[in-house]
Structure formats: structure tokens, C-alpha cells
Amino acid sequence: MSANWGLRLAVLLPALWLVLFVAWPLLIVAEISFSEVVSAIPPYLPVFGWSESGPSVSGNVENYRLLASDALYTASLLTSLRIAAVATALTLLIGLPIAHGIARAEPRFRGALLLLVILPFWTSFLIRVYAWIGILKNEGLLNELLLALGLIDQPLTILTTEWAIHLGIVYAYLPFMVLPLYVAIERIDPALREAAADLGARGTATFFRITLPLARPGIAAGCLLVFIPAMGEFVIPDLLGGPNTLMIGKTLWVEFFANRDWPVAAALAVVLLVLVLVGIAALDRAQRRAGEGLA
Amino acid sequence: MELAGVTKRYGRVTAVDRVDLQIPKGEFFALLGPSGSGKTTLLRLLAGFELPDEGRVVIAGRDVAQVPPYHRPVNMVFQAYALFPHLSVARNVAFGLEMERVGKSEIQARVAEALAQVELSGFEDRKPDQLSGGQRQRVAIARAIVKRPELLLLDEPLAALDRRLREKTRAELRALQQRLGLTFVMVTHDQDEALALATRIAVLDRGRIVQVGTPAELYERPASRFVAEFLGDCNLLEAAIVEPGVAALPGGARLHFAGDAAPGSRVTLAIRPEKIAIGADGRNTAVGTIEAVEYLGDISHLQVRLPDGTALEVTRVNGAGPPLVAGDRLMLTIPLEAITVLPA
Structure with missing residues (x-):
């Protein structure tokens, strides 16, 4: 009897948590997205309210219509998609050799190497992104080094470009790529590499024909873990990208805090959420189909 | 195939x-030994791992000796087969030929041929x-023989199969080896x-070859206690040679044997049950008392105690005469x- 209760409690607690802190706030955001902006606190007219004649519903889809009609929102969405996609691809290209190297290292070194990968997490994300400003700015460390080496005559503009954003995302999210990749590669039976070598495959052929296809679940997980937060990233484009960068996260922030237009900001958030969910679902289906017949 | 003075150290x-x-072409050769005897290392040295x-x-x-595996005319059937899980049967078998950059049509023909040889035609598209x-084992064999290696290595080829399948696979392996005329080198810890x-x-x-020979040579004329014990059951009796052709057991019984061990030396007598x-x-007759009977259907293992205290294991083919039980007395002749005389 008590064991049964314990089990129920164990299921109930996370469920309660999800309802209170995920589902309920999302519903509030969804409600705001259908409301009208007013000069009040909070600055919107609740969709579900009370009037003299009882409960009233006052929602409309104006906010969504605005999102569709104003090119600014579409542009920032597309820019976000592009930057997140490029940055994810770069993170994969850099993370793959790292994960492969760690997975192939002697077991007694692996723990230490993994620790090095997640070591930056000991410092606040914000501080680490700030630090990049000092490196990338015109009179920053990187430019001074390049000038001192005589590789350039005048400082390069790196900060406030899209490349600075890519760099920031790659730097900040690399561990999220390396860890799932490492797990996937480490799981591959070493006998498979020996079998490939036995059948005439050199290291590169083995990597592309055996290791990479078998690491696909890890690649998918790593890309999702980087792409999704990169898509909504606000701090990195704000600090490293300069004022002209249009990323959805930044646009959202401006709508919410600068314009105090909660309804439009909420609608934008809902659109972003739906897009990401659709993306994940599509990827998951593709994974499942490709994974058929795979153990 | 020849190994000369091959040594491998780990620390x-x-x-x-x-x-x-030395293994001549066309032989089915087995490396037999307990775990830790170096047989697997020897196989991996042949493969190039x-x-x-x-x-x-x-x-x-x-x-x-210093050539990497991908340049050796040697292929291996791995213990757990090491098939590529993401590739179909046909692609698994084709892998080695693709690495050799063999033409597409030739790959197709040779894959079909190899699969036919292991009786897996029709399974091309399975994972x-x-x-x-x-x-799976047959796919692993097809994947190796399709490369037409000089040497096919098999790492414990029957270990992963259940007992019933093992006997059938044994016959198939032997037939396949004879049909292909390839040199097979197998590692096993299983003497049968x-x-x-x-x-x-x-x-x-312990890293050394202690005896090489045909199965019958090893069984009938083991060169050491280790070989006698490792291959089949064997009575091993400590003895001293008292005069040419006569050995005395610790209990006092005397055994005559054919052979020329020097009188005075201490030896081990190996006698198959x-x-x-x-x-x-x-000669060499004695009356013993049966202490235990292990009935196995076609044969029985008898534990017999001789009057001088020597314990002997005796195998008896069942069917002739009444069943024996513990306590029965029995006339034995060795x-x-x-009797094989081994160094003590």
C-alpha cells in the first residue's frame, strides 16, 4: 500500500511541476498573445475577464496578423534560422573531432577530457560572453595580436558582425554538442572498427562509413541541443552582434521590454515555440524512419 | 603461413x-589453450591488430609483421561477428570489396557467390x-571469404552459438573449408x-606453443601433463621407474609399460580412462572397488579405487553386461x- 503511494507521489510530483511551471505559464503566454495592449499594469487586456453581465471573452488574432504583415518579424525569424543553422553546423564540425578524440582516448584520460569540455560551465554564461567582447573588439586582444604579428595593417571588424554571433554560439554551446556525440561514438563496438580495418578500410574510410553513420543518434541530439537554444538566443546577438542584428530572441526582448507590447511579444513567442516543436517532430520522424531495422 | 620467433609483450x-x-596452405588449424594462454593475441598478430x-x-x-590489417591478405570472423548494424547483409559482404575499389558488377557477382556459399541467398536486404x-555467423564468414584471403581467421567461431547449433555449424565449417581449399586458423578454448x-x-x-600435431597425435601421445590434461580426460599418476619398463606407484602397485624411461627417474604416467x-x-591387472558411477547413457564414468589406494577413472561402454553400481568389485587391465610416460 505504502509502496503504491510512493510510486504515485513519484509520478505526481514531476507532473505537478510540469503543470505549474511549464503548462500554466505557456497557457498564460498563449492568452496574452490573443489580447489587446493597454496602458495598464499588466499592459494587456485579459482575454478572459469579468464584466457586469458575467464572464467575458475579448480575444482576437490581431497580433498574429501583425506578425505576418510586418516584414521585420519574418526577417528576424529567417535570420535566426540562418544563424542557428550555420552555427549548429559549425559546432558539429568542431565538436565531432573533439568527441571522437575523447571517445578514442585511453579510458583513464576520458574523464579528465570530458571535464575540460564542461569546465567553462563553472563560470557564468553572461561573463563568458562578455569576455569575448574584450577579445573581439577593434582594440581587443585578437586584433592586437594580429597587428603585432604583422598579419594585418588595421584592426578587423569582428565584433558586431554575424561571425561574432556564430563564434559566440559555437563557443557557448560546444559542450552540448560534444557530450551526446561522445556518448554515441563511445558506444560503438570497437570490434566494428577492427572489422572495417580487417576488410581493408583505413582510418578515414572507417570514420565515414562506420563511425559517422552509427553516431547518427548522437549527431541528431547534439544538433537539437544547439539549434533550439541558438534559435531563441538573446544574450549572444545582443552583446556580440551589435545593434543591427535581427534575431527573433532579440526582437522578442525589444517588444517585451522596450515597447512594452506584451501581446505581440507573446504571439512571437508562440510562433517560435510552434516552429521549434514542428522542427523537432519532423526530425524525430526522420530519425525513426532512418533508424528502422537499426538496433 | 609461417611464424618465426614471434614475441608480444604488454608491459x-x-x-x-x-x-x-608453420601452417601449410589448405589446412584447418586450431590454436587451443585456456584463457590467458596467448592464443587470441596470436590470432590478432596474424590479423594485424x-x-x-x-x-x-x-x-x-x-x-x-609490421603491415597494418588493411594491407594484409587475411580476413577474420570475429567472435561476436562484428557485423555493421547499419548495413544490409549484401552491403556488409560488399564492404571489403568496395574498399578494394572492385567494379560494381564484379562486387554484385562476388557477393552473390559468397552468400550462396554460406547458403544465405535471398537474405541480401536483411539487416x-x-x-x-x-x-549472422554465416554473414561474417561470407564477408571474410568474399575477399579471397590467403588466411581466414576465426575467433572462437562456435562460442556464441547454442549447443544444438554448434554441432551442425561444426560440420558446415569443415565442409566449407574443404570446398574453398582455404587455410583456416581458428582460436578456441574448447578441446572438442x-x-x-x-x-x-x-x-x-602461458604464451608458448607446448605441442603441435594432429588431433590423434595430441590425444594419443601428449608431450606433457598440460596437454594430457587439457585434451580429454586423463588419469595422471605420479610414479618412479624401478627397472626398465616397470614403474612403481606411491601406493606400492607396479605397472609395466612399453617405453624406455631411465630407472630411478620420477615420471607421470598418463592413462586415458x-x-x-x-x-x-x-599384465597390469588388478581388482578395484567402484566408488562412484556417473551414468551418461552411452557410457559411464567409474571412479575405481585399487587395493594400494590408487584412484583411477575408467570409462565403460554401457550395454554389455549388467549395470555397475558403487561398491561393486571389478577386475581391470591397463x-x-x-600408458604414456611423461616428465614428472
Whole structure:
């Protein structure tokens, strides 16, 4: 009897948590997205309210219509998609050799190497992104080094470009790529590499024909873990990208805090959420189909 | 195939110690030994997964001791088969040919031929996890023989199969080897497997080859206690030679034997349990008491105590005469030629 209760409690607690802190706030955001902006606190007219004649519903889809009609929102969405996609691809290209190297290292070194990968997490994300400003700015460390080496005559503009954003995302999210990749590669039976070598495959052929296809679940997980937060990233484009960068996260922030237009900001958030969910679902289906017949 | 003075060390441990071995073309050769005897290391040295610290590994007239696996005319059937899980049966078998950059149409023809040889035609599009254990093994064999290697290595080929399938696979392996005329080198810890399959066997102990011979040679004339004990059941009796052709057991009983051990030396007498005859039949007869009977259907293992205290294991073919039970007294004869004299 008590064991049964314990089990129920164990299921109930996370469920309660999800309802209170995920589902309920999302519903509030969804409600705001259908409301009208007013000069009040909070600055919107609740969709579900009370009037003299009882409960009233006052929602409309104006906010969504605005999102569709104003090119600014579409542009920032597309820019976000592009930057997140490029940055994810770069993170994969850099993370793959790292994960492969760690997975192939002697077991007694692996723990230490993994620790090095997640070591930056000991410092606040914000501080680490700030630090990049000092490196990338015109009179920053990187430019001074390049000038001192005589590789350039005048400082390069790196900060406030899209490349600075890519760099920031790659730097900040690399561990999220390396860890799932490492797990996937480490799981591959070493006998498979020996079998490939036995059948005439050199290291590169083995990597592309055996290791990479078998690491696909890890690649998918790593890309999702980087792409999704990169898509909504606000701090990195704000600090490293300069004022002209249009990323959805930044646009959202401006709508919410600068314009105090909660309804439009909420609608934008809902659109972003739906897009990401659709993306994940599509990827998951593709994974499942490709994974058929795979153990 | 020839190994000369091959040595492999891991730190302080010498896994393979100055091994010399020659295997002529077309032989089914078994490396037999307990775990830790170095048999697997020896196989990996042949495959190229390990490189020897010393010695020559000559395959088809070329010293390949320091050649990486992908350049050796050798292919291996792995213990757990190591099939590529993401590739179909046909793609698994084609993999080695694709690495050689063989033409597409030739790959197709050779894959079909190899699959036919292991009786897996029609399974081309299956994935490894859609196959039974026996079928997986046959894919692994097809994947190796399609490369037409000089040497096919098999790492414990029957270990992963259940018992019923093992006997069937044994016959199939032997037939396949004869049909292909390829040199097979198999590693096994199972003496029955080695005896049943191999044309010749090398017995390994602590990194060294202790004896090489045909199954019958090893069984009938083991060169040491280790070989006698490792291959089949054997009575091993401490004895002293008292005069030419006569040995005394610690209990006092005397045994006559054929052979020329020097009087005064201490030896071990090896006597196979099935060679001890029941009944009086010439010299070396004694009456023993049965202490235990292990009934196995076709045969029984008897534990017999001789009057001087010597314990003997005797194998008796059932069917002739009444069943024996513990406590029965039994006349035994140990034929002279059944006794192998080994160093103590």
C-alpha cells in the first residue's frame, strides 16, 4: 500500500511541476498573445475577464496578423534560422573531432577530457560572453595580436558582425554538442572498427562509413541541443552582434521590454515555440524512419 | 603461413613468447589453450591488430609483421561477428570489396557467390538484427571469404552459438573449408571443437606453443601433463621407474609399460580412462572397488579405487553386461601401450 503511494507521489510530483511551471505559464503566454495592449499594469487586456453581465471573452488574432504583415518579424525569424543553422553546423564540425578524440582516448584520460569540455560551465554564461567582447573588439586582444604579428595593417571588424554571433554560439554551446556525440561514438563496438580495418578500410574510410553513420543518434541530439537554444538566443546577438542584428530572441526582448507590447511579444513567442516543436517532430520522424531495422 | 620467433609483450607481461609455427596452405588449424594462454593475441598478430615486438609473420611468402590489417591478405570472423548494424547483409559482404575499389558488377557477382556459399541467398536486404545467431555467423564468414584471403581467421567461431547449433555449424565449417581449399586458423578454448574441426592443433600455455600435431597425435601421445590434461580426460599418476619398463606407484602397485624411461627417474604416467579394459587380459591387472558411477547413457564414468589406494577413472561402454553400481568389485587391465610416460 505504502509502496503504491510512493510510486504515485513519484509520478505526481514531476507532473505537478510540469503543470505549474511549464503548462500554466505557456497557457498564460498563449492568452496574452490573443489580447489587446493597454496602458495598464499588466499592459494587456485579459482575454478572459469579468464584466457586469458575467464572464467575458475579448480575444482576437490581431497580433498574429501583425506578425505576418510586418516584414521585420519574418526577417528576424529567417535570420535566426540562418544563424542557428550555420552555427549548429559549425559546432558539429568542431565538436565531432573533439568527441571522437575523447571517445578514442585511453579510458583513464576520458574523464579528465570530458571535464575540460564542461569546465567553462563553472563560470557564468553572461561573463563568458562578455569576455569575448574584450577579445573581439577593434582594440581587443585578437586584433592586437594580429597587428603585432604583422598579419594585418588595421584592426578587423569582428565584433558586431554575424561571425561574432556564430563564434559566440559555437563557443557557448560546444559542450552540448560534444557530450551526446561522445556518448554515441563511445558506444560503438570497437570490434566494428577492427572489422572495417580487417576488410581493408583505413582510418578515414572507417570514420565515414562506420563511425559517422552509427553516431547518427548522437549527431541528431547534439544538433537539437544547439539549434533550439541558438534559435531563441538573446544574450549572444545582443552583446556580440551589435545593434543591427535581427534575431527573433532579440526582437522578442525589444517588444517585451522596450515597447512594452506584451501581446505581440507573446504571439512571437508562440510562433517560435510552434516552429521549434514542428522542427523537432519532423526530425524525430526522420530519425525513426532512418533508424528502422537499426538496433 | 609461417611464424618465426614471434614475441608480444604488454608491459611486463609476455603474452606471446618466441612462437614458431608453420601452417601449410589448405589446412584447418586450431590454436587451443585456456584463457590467458596467448592464443587470441596470436590470432590478432596474424590479423594485424597487434604488431609483434620481435619475430617474423610470413603470409604467402611476404613478411607482414609490421603491415597494418588493411594491407594484409587475411580476413577474420570475429567472435561476436562484428557485423555493421547499419548495413544490409549484401552491403556488409560488399564492404571489403568496395574498399578494394572492385567494379560494381564484379562486387554484385562476388557477393552473390559468397552468400550462396554460406547458403544465405535471398537474405541480401536483411539487416543484421533481423538474423538469427547462426545466420549472422554465416554473414561474417561470407564477408571474410568474399575477399579471397590467403588466411581466414576465426575467433572462437562456435562460442556464441547454442549447443544444438554448434554441432551442425561444426560440420558446415569443415565442409566449407574443404570446398574453398582455404587455410583456416581458428582460436578456441574448447578441446572438442579443436579435435572435431582441425587437421592440426597447436596447444598453447602461458604464451608458448607446448605441442603441435594432429588431433590423434595430441590425444594419443601428449608431450606433457598440460596437454594430457587439457585434451580429454586423463588419469595422471605420479610414479618412479624401478627397472626398465616397470614403474612403481606411491601406493606400492607396479605397472609395466612399453617405453624406455631411465630407472630411478620420477615420471607421470598418463592413462586415458577409456583405454583401461575391464576383465583380466594380460599384465597390469588388478581388482578395484567402484566408488562412484556417473551414468551418461552411452557410457559411464567409474571412479575405481585399487587395493594400494590408487584412484583411477575408467570409462565403460554401457550395454554389455549388467549395470555397475558403487561398491561393486571389478577386475581391470591397463594395457602396456595405454600408458604414456611423461616428465614428472
